[in-house]
Amino acid sequence: xxxxxxxxxxxxxxxxxxxxxxxxxxxxxxxxxxxxxxxxxxxxxxxxxxxxxxxxxxxxxxxxxxxxxxxxxxxxxxxxxxxxxxxxxxxxxxxxxxxxxxxxxxxxxxxxxxxxxxxxxxxxxxxxxxxxxxxxxxxxxxxxxxxxxxxxxxxx
Amino acid sequence: xxxxxxxxxxxxxxxxxxxxxxxxxxxxxxxxxxxxxxxxxxxxxxxxxxxxxxxxxxxxxxxxxxxxxxxxxxxxxxxxxxxxxxxxxxxxxxxxxxxxxxxxxxxxxxxxxxxxxxxxxxxxxxxxxxxxxxxxxxxxxxxxxxxxxxxxxxxxxxxxxxxxxxxxxxxxxxxxxxxxxxxxxxxxxxxxxxxxxxxxxxxxxxxxxxxxxxxxxxxxxxxxxxxxxxxxxxxxxxxxxxxxxxxxxxxxxxxxxxxxxxxxxxxxxxxxxxxxxxxxxxxxxxxxxxxxxxxxxxxxxxxxxxxxxxxxxxxxxxxxxxxxxxxxxxxxxxxxxxxxxxxxxxxxxxxxxxxxxxxxxxxxxxxxxxxxxxxxxxxxxxxxxxxxxxxxxxxxxxxxxxxxxxxxxxxxxxxxxxxxxxxxxxxxxxxxxxxxxxxxxxxxxxxxxxxxxxxxxxxxxxxxxxxxxxxxxxxxxxxxxxxxxxxxxxxxxxxxxxxxxxxxxxxxxxxxxxxxxxxxxxxxxxxxxxxxxxxxxxxxxxxxxxxxxxxxxxxxxxxxxxxxxxxxxxxxxxxxxxxxxxxxxxxxxxxxxxxxxxxxxxxxxxxxxxxxxxxxxxxxxxxxxxxxxxxxxxxxxxxxxxxxxxxxxxxxxx
Numbered sequence: 001x002x003x004x005x006x007x008x009x010x011x012x013x014x015x016x017x018x019x020x021x022x023x024x025x026x027x028x029x030x031x032x033x034x035x036x037x038x039x040x041x042x043x044x045x046x047x048x049x050x051x052x053x054x055x056x057x058x059x060x061x062x063x064x065x066x067x068x069x070x071x072x073x074x075x076x077x078x079x080x081x082x083x084x085x086x087x088x089x090x091x092x093x094x095x096x097x098x099x100x101x102x103x104x105x106x107x108x109x110x111x112x113x114x115x116x117x118x119x120x121x122x123x124x125x126x127x128x129x130x131x132x133x134x135x136x137x138x139x140x141x142x143x144x145x146x147x148x149x150x151x152x153x154x155x156x
Numbered sequence: 157x158x159x160x161x162x163x164x165x166x167x168x169x170x171x172x173x174x175x176x177x178x179x180x181x182x183x184x185x186x187x188x189x190x191x192x193x194x195x196x197x198x199x200x201x202x203x204x205x206x207x208x209x210x211x212x213x214x215x216x217x218x219x220x221x222x223x224x225x226x227x228x229x230x231x232x233x234x235x236x237x238x239x240x241x242x243x244x245x246x247x248x249x250x251x252x253x254x255x256x257x258x259x260x261x262x263x264x265x266x267x268x269x270x271x272x273x274x275x276x277x278x279x280x281x282x283x284x285x286x287x288x289x290x291x292x293x294x295x296x297x298x299x300x301x302x303x304x305x306x307x308x309x310x311x312x313x314x315x316x317x318x319x320x321x322x323x324x325x326x327x328x329x330x331x332x333x334x335x336x337x338x339x340x341x342x343x344x345x346x347x348x349x350x351x352x353x354x355x356x357x358x359x360x361x362x363x364x365x366x367x368x369x370x371x372x373x374x375x376x377x378x379x380x381x382x383x384x385x386x387x388x389x390x391x392x393x394x395x396x397x398x399x400x401x402x403x404x405x406x407x408x409x410x411x412x413x414x415x416x417x418x419x420x421x422x423x424x425x426x427x428x429x430x431x432x433x434x435x436x437x438x439x440x441x442x443x444x445x446x447x448x449x450x451x452x453x454x455x456x457x458x459x460x461x462x463x464x465x466x467x468x469x470x471x472x473x474x475x476x477x478x479x480x481x482x483x484x485x486x487x488x489x490x491x492x493x494x495x496x497x498x499x500x501x502x503x504x505x506x507x508x509x510x511x512x513x514x515x516x517x518x519x520x521x522x523x524x525x526x527x528x529x530x531x532x533x534x535x536x537x538x539x540x541x542x543x544x545x546x547x548x549x550x551x552x553x554x555x556x557x558x559x560x561x562x563x564x565x566x567x568x569x570x571x572x573x574x575x576x577x578x579x580x581x582x583x584x585x586x587x588x589x590x591x592x593x594x595x596x597x598x599x600x601x602x603x604x605x606x607x608x609x610x611x612x613x614x615x616x617x618x619x620x621x622x623x624x625x626x627x628x629x630x631x632x633x634x635x636x637x638x639x640x641x642x643x644x645x646x647x648x649x650x651x652x653x654x655x656x657x658x659x660x661x662x663x664x665x666x667x668x669x670x671x672x673x674x675x676x677x678x679x680x681x682x683x684x685x686x687x688x689x690x691x692x693x694x695x696x697x698x699x700x701x702x703x704x705x706x707x708x709x710x711x712x713x714x715x716x717x718x719x720x721x722x723x724x725x726x727x728x729x730x731x732x733x734x735x736x737x738x739x740x741x742x743x744x745x746x747x748x749x750x751x752x753x754x755x756x757x758x759x760x761x762x763x764x765x766x767x768x769x770x771x772x773x774x775x776x777x778x779x780x781x782x783x784x785x786x787x788x789x790x791x792x793x794x795x796x797x798x799x800x801x802x803x804x805x806x807x808x809x810x
Contacts, residue, residue: 004586011593015600015618022604023611033674044548050406052550055399057734062752069675096550098535103542107535107549111528111557118520126513129504 035072039082040065044096052096064090162229165310168218172310175211175266176300178204179293182269186290190283198280201289205266205273208296212266219250219259219309228320231313232256238322238728240702245328251337252323254458254473255309260338262299264345269296272349272374284367287356288349295348298480306473322703325726325733332392336385340412343382344450347415349374350422351447354440358491363436363498368426372646373789375426379419380785386412387778398734400671400747400766402774405554410533411453414526418446421522427646428512431577434501437492438519444488445526451481461537507579514572521564528557555668563615566661569654570596570622573630592625599624608670616665620658627651627658649788656784659777666770673766675751678711680759687767689714689746696754696761703728706735707754709761713739713746721750721763745771 037054043064045056053061053068064086071082087094098104182204189197222230223246226237236249236256250256269292276285303309327333353371357363389409390402403409422442428435455461459474492499505512532549539547574588599621600614608614630651634642642648674686678693685691694710699722708722719737726733732752739746747766754761 004590008586008590008593011597015597018600018604019611019614019618022600022609022614025609027607027609027670031674034672037673042550042552044550050548050550051404052552055397055401055404055551057398057732093545093547096548097552098547098549103539104547107531107553110531111524114527115524118524122516122520125516126505126508129506 032072035079036065036069039068039072039079042096043068043083043086043094046090046094064094162222162227164218164222164225164227165230165312168215168222168310169304169308171211171215171218172262172300172304175208175215175262176297176304178207178211179266179269179297179300182208183290183293183297186286186293190286190290193283195281198286201280201286202273202277204293205270205289208293208300209266209270212263212300215303216250216259216263219256220247222310223247223250226319228317229312229315230309231311232309234313234317234320236323237320238703239319240728241322241328244331244334245323248327248334248337249323252327252333255303255307255311257337257341258299258303258307258473259309260341261345262296262303264338264341265292265296265299265348268346268349269293272352284353284356284360284362287359288352291352291355292348295352298476302473302476306476321728322726325704325724325729325731326396328703329724329733329735330392330396332388332395336388336392339381339388340385343378343380343385344412344415346374346378346381347419347443347446347450349378351443354443355488355491358440358488358495361495361498363440363495364433368429368439372426375419375423376785376789379416379423380782380789382412382416382419383785384778384782386416387775387781391775394771395738396735398736398749400673400736400749400768402771405532405551407533408453408457410529410554411449411457414449414453414529414533415446417522417526417529418442418449421519421526422446424515424522425519428515432501432503432505432512434503434505434512435516436499436501437496440488440492440499442519444484444492448481448484448488449526449530451477451484455481456533509575509580509582509585511572511575511577514568514575518565518568518572521561521568525558525561528561529554532557559612562661563612563619566616566619566623566658569658570619570626573626573651573654588629589622589626592622592629595625595628596620596622608666610669613665613669616661620662620665624655624658627654644787644790646788649784649786649790652784652787653781654784656777656780656782659773659780663770663773663777667768667774671766671768673764675762675764677762678709678760686765689765689767691748691763691765693759693761693763694718696758707750709750709754709763711737711748711761711763713748719746719748721748723750723752723754740772742772744769 040054041052043053045051045053045058045061045064047058047060048056051061053064055061067086067089068082071077071085077085083095098107100108182201185197185200185204188194189201219232221227222233223237224243226239227233228237232253232255236252237246241249251260269289272292273289276282276289279285322328350371353367353374357367386409389412393404394400394402419442422439425435425442426439429439455474455477459477461474505516507513532553535549536547539545570592571585571589574585574592576584596618600618603614603617608617628651631642631648634648636642643652672687676684676686676691678684678691680693680695683690683692690713692712692715694712697708697710699706699708704724704726706722706724708720710718710720712718717739719739721737722735724733724735725731734749734752736747736749738748745766745768747768749764749766751762751764
């Protein structure tokens with residue numbers, strides 16, 4: 001089985017190399033449309049809570065989409081600046097993604113905490129189970145078995 | 157209020173009352189009969205379930221009758237009925253708003269109760285069946301009551317109304333509205349059955365494996381319909397909503413996904429209980445969670461506390477559902493606490509490298525997934541309560557967190573199917589995973605050759621390849637040994653379901669990462685091109701019917717066929733609805749939408765083109781999941797009762 005092990009090693013190396021190669025290449029430069037779509041995807045549609053401007057066909061979303069398109073084709077502002085400009089212009093909380101500051105950060109932190117906690121639970125369960133394993137029979141146990149076997153043979 | 161409603165209103169409401177009385181008497185008979193162990197009383201149970209079901213059918217038929225005859229004396233018909241709605245959509249209009257959808261819940265639940273009492277008719281003396289039916293009667297009574305009072309579909313409307321707006325335009329332009337809600341409800345309401353048996357098992361103290369095996373097919377049935385219903389909803393979203401996506405993570409979608417997640421965890425972990433007698437508390441908790449999440453989801457989405465595209469108008473039913481949710485939790489947790497000693501499992505899990513440990517890991521991942529979805533859905537409520545501030549938690553949040561969970565689940569799907577029960581050596585694993593791993597390498601190489609890039613999609617394709625290899629290995633080994641029987645049973649059917657899931661994961665990975673889009677301003681008879689395809693505007697036409705005015709852009713794609721994305725103005729409601737037009741193929745979909753503003757007389761139009769790879773594989777994967785679920789429901793080859801529990805059912809690994 002020595003050869004198998006080296007084949008596995010080679011396979012892992014191959015996969016790692018291919019993944020590195022694949023994750024460094026890109027699908028060409030970002031187009032204006034890509035920028036518009038990714039910006040509108042993180043903006044909340046003001047009249048339909050829970051949906052993004054990208055998803056919604058509501059009139060309010062339509063006008064924000066048009067504004068983002070104008071800003072992107074003007075090409076003067078960065079993504080961050082466009083988002084804060086939209087926030088100023090349309091007012092209120094426009095982002096669809098909770099921030100990572102203040103209480104809002106809980107929405108990011110709690111899932112991680114839940115994962116860590118449940119992995120800890122799993123780990124402690126396995127340690128407990130390992131401790132619970134039946135031990136090897138003591139001499140008392142062996143005597144009981146021997147006695148039981150003897151009575152059985154006696155009866156026959 | 158009662159008198160002024162038309163004849164179908166009066167009849168319908170009377171049916172609801174009869175159904176309620178039937179359910180109350182049924183619950184009474186079931187509980188008393190079970191407590192006294194009195195066969196005379198127990199024998200009455202099926203009559204009450206038949207009565208309730210007949211009454212529910214009557215009420216639903218009365219509502220359909222009112223809708224079909226356009227009985228505008230009813231407030232509900234005034235809200236969603238219209239003379240101009242085509243017959244099919246008018247039929248579906250019954251479940252297009254809150255009151256009607258609760259009525260459908262009543263119908264499905266009463267149907268399940270009748271079906272279960274028919275199923276156990278010969279085993280009625282088994283007290284677990286009586287207790288379970290009692291629980292189902294209680295839940296039915298609750299829903300009859302909700303439909304009778306706060307969500308009354310038969311309430312009289314304002315006098316003198318002769319016509320209405322019809323259902324929401326989005327619910328009258330695609331045939332899937334006929335199927336998505338009823339099928340989803342078959343799943344959503346169906347989880348009541350295993351829940352009722354879990355409660356009955358707790359009450360009787362018979363928490364062994366018997367009731368699990370008995371209700372396995374009911375759980376599978378509900379889970380299958382939930383899966384299928386969710387997939388049909390995604391398909392509807394893709395075909396109708398015009399943003400080219402299948403899942404928007406809106407609260408109602410999440411409300412259907414949550415019980416699906418815990419239900420999926422259950423149908424995996426229940427195998428550990430059947431095989432090893434372990435995880436009893438956990439499995440009962442999963443069933444309780446699944447059922448209570450359907451109630452909580454209904455509360456969140458039907459009470460108006462959260463808004464979404466699906467959300468129906470505000471009403472007082474919120475407090476009813478919150479009350480039921482609280483009762484379910486208190487009763488279940490109380491019972492679990494009371495039976496704690498009997499639930500304690502005898503066995504241990506020997507090794508982290510075993511089938512049962514893999515199921516445990518699966519459950520941890522699904523539990524975290526459910527937590528993420530629930531947290532994201534209710535987080536805006538929490539912030540509003542704490543700081544009186546509005547925030548939104550949308551798709552980017554869910555996408556970001558569900559991606560690593562999905563990849564971890566794919567990894568598990570690659571390894572778990574080859575793991576034996578009890579304990580595996582790394583040597584076994586190396587041997588059994590050898591060919592599946594090469595499948596993964598092949599998938600990676602193929603996707604790189606096709607031009608894929610980016611770590612997450614490439615990992616998805618690689619892990620998808622390994623998982624598919626692992627699933628195929630199981631199916632091939634089983635069929636080689638048992639012929640066609642190697643395709644049925646839960647292990648083998650489950651692997652077919654896995655293959656469907658893998659197709660969906662790969663299709664989602666590809667379509668989320670490699671979609672391209674572009675807005676094109678087309679001028680008549682001038683070819684424009686994008687991403688290797690050509691688009692030529694042939695004409696802009698107007699189509700009128702009694703409901704609406706549609707403007708359609710006729711676009712010739714690749715010089716072959718004309719596609720007609722449209723914007724339809726529903727004149728009664730004054731709402732514009734865009735309708736995409738899609739060219740589907742096995743590799744790529746071309747998705748066209750017409751962008752406002754539109755002028756019918758113009759010789760130009762603005763369209764948006766989405767090029768989306770592999771979309772069709774989402775639906776093929778769904779079909780495969782459905783097939784696998786049906787195969788899993790057939791009895792597979794069982795281990796002989798005399799064999800050791802560690803003996804393999806299927807072929808021993810090479």
